[in-house]
Amino acid sequence: MRTRRLGRLDQDSSVIIYGAAMLGGVDQDTADESIQYALDSGINHFDVAASYGEAELRLGPWMPRIRDRIFLATKTGEKDADAAYRQINASLERLQTDHLDLIQLHAVCDHEDLDRRTGAGGALAGAVRALDAGLVGAIGITGHGHEAPAVHLEAIRRYDFATVITPLNHALTRQPGYYDDFRALAAETARRGVGLMTIKSGARRNWPSGGTDGPYTTWYEPLDEQRYITASVSWVLSHPEITGIPTASDVRLLPLYVEAERSTVGAEEAVATLAEVDDYTSPFLRQVI
Numbered sequence: 001m002r003t004r005r006l007g008r009l010d011q012d013s014s015v016i017i018y019g020a021a022m023l024g025g026v027d028q029d030t031a032d033e034s035i036q037y038a039l040d041s042g043i044n045h046f047d048v049a050a051s052y053g054e055a056e057l058r059l060g061p062w063m064p065r066i067r068d069r070i071f072l073a074t075k076t077g078e079k080d081a082d083a084a085y086r087q088i089n090a091s092l093e094r095l096q097t098d099h100l101d102l103i104q105l106h107a108v109c110d111h112e113d114l115d116r117r118t119g120a121g122g123a124l125a126g127a128v129r130a131l132d133a134g135l136v137g138a139i140g141i142t143g144h145g146h147e148a149p150a151v152h153l154e155a156i157r158r159y160d161f162a163t164v165i166t167p168l169n170h171a172l173t174r175q176p177g178y179y180d181d182f183r184a185l186a187a188e189t190a191r192r193g194v195g196l197m198t199i200k201s202g203a204r205r206n207w208p209s210g211g212t213d214g215p216y217t218t219w220y221e222p223l224d225e226q227r228y229i230t231a232s233v234s235w236v237l238s239h240p241e242i243t244g245i246p247t248a249s250d251v252r253l254l255p256l257y258v259e260a261e262r263s264t265v266g267a268e269e270a271v272a273t274l275a276e277v278d279d280y281t282s283p284f285l286r287q288v289i
Contacts, residue, residue: 001042001261004243007195009138009162011071011101013045013244015237016261017197020046021249024053025217031058034251039066041258047165047197047246048095049075049106050087056094063096072097073163075106075142076123079116084126088135102163103127104140110147111154118158138162140195145284146172149181156194164189165246168198170235170271171205171280178282186241201236201245202229202253203283210286216250220283226256231273233260238267 003012018038023031035058038046048055056074063072074091078084088103105123108114117123130136140163141155148166155161166185173179189196203220212219223229236245247257265273274280 001258003044005195006045006071006243007162007189008193009195011045011195013071013195014043015244016041016043016233016257017244017246018043018046018254019199019246019249020048020055020059021052022217022247022251022254023048023055023058024249026054026058026251028058028061030251034254035059035062037254037258039069043258044069045071045073045244047073049077049104050091050094051075051077051106052249056091060094060096067097071101073102073104073140074100075104076127077106078123078126079113080123081121081125081129084123085129088126088130092135099134100136102138102140103130103136104142104163104165106142107144108141108151108155109143109145111151114151114155114158118155124159140164142166142199144199146175146178146282149178149185153181153185153188156188156192160192161194163195163197165197165199167200167284168236168239168242169201169203169232170274171203172200172282175282186239190241195243196241197244197246198236198242199246200283201232202248202257204277205279205281206283206286216248216253218249222248222250222253223277224253224256226259227273228277229253229256230260230263230265231270233257234264235267235270235274237261237264238270
């Protein structure tokens with residue numbers, strides 16, 4: 001699998017990143033099968049979060065065998081410094097490791113939340129404490145929603161985050177101002193050497209039911225045909241600033257992302273294919289997470 005440099009970090013990450021939210025509700029046998037498939041496919045970057053159900057616990061038994069072979073990232077959704085520091089230590093225990101390659105402030109979606117988490121006594125201070133203690137190698141930030149690229153641009157101006165995870169798919173380019181905000185973020189991350197990753201490449205729309213219940217364990221309705229996932233992955237990876245794409249949160253979709261990386265098409269062909277998708281819209285028209 002192809003790799004790209006993760007910003008200024010000493011890390012070449014697979015362009016398909018293992019989105020370990022897919023492990024949040026599965027048993028260990030299912031998790032083991034999925035993790036082994038990822039490793040066999042050349043995935044070397046695993047992204048999880050404290051809030052992803054049992055996901056850290058499912059990854060933990062693998063760490064004694066593979067810790068030195070993978071880049072391990074998790075996230076804290078806590079707002080305050082002490083709570084974030086405690087959660088980082090709990091994640092280390094659950095993941096059965098003594099260090100993380102990356103801790104990310106999770107789901108920072110608006111400027112008010114950014115103010116709180118980067119302000120005095122905020123979660124960023126807890127992450128910096130973990131960095132200074134050698135528990136983590138770097139600090140990043142993630143978020144969802146139509147404001148995310150603008151919020152993350154402001155975030156990297158306030159603190160020298162090593163990485164950003166922000167949403168991008170072709171449907172989002174139809175939201176007024178969204179793609180302009182993303183391009184501004186991409187330019188600044190490239191200038192500063194910040195690793196840029198993007199989520200929701202394979203989102204089709206919100207579930208028509210209006211909730212989060214559907215045949216997949218994703219809070220949005222995903223693309224689930226190979227040609228459409230190949231098109232979506234191809235279009236996102238046509239942006240050279242993007243290091244990689246965390247996969248959707250369902251183990252059944254992982255092989256489609258791996259195949260998409262093997263069979264990418266040009267950006268124009270990808271856009272033409274995605275134009276065939278019925279009701280292809282932003283998953284943030286109803287923010288349900």
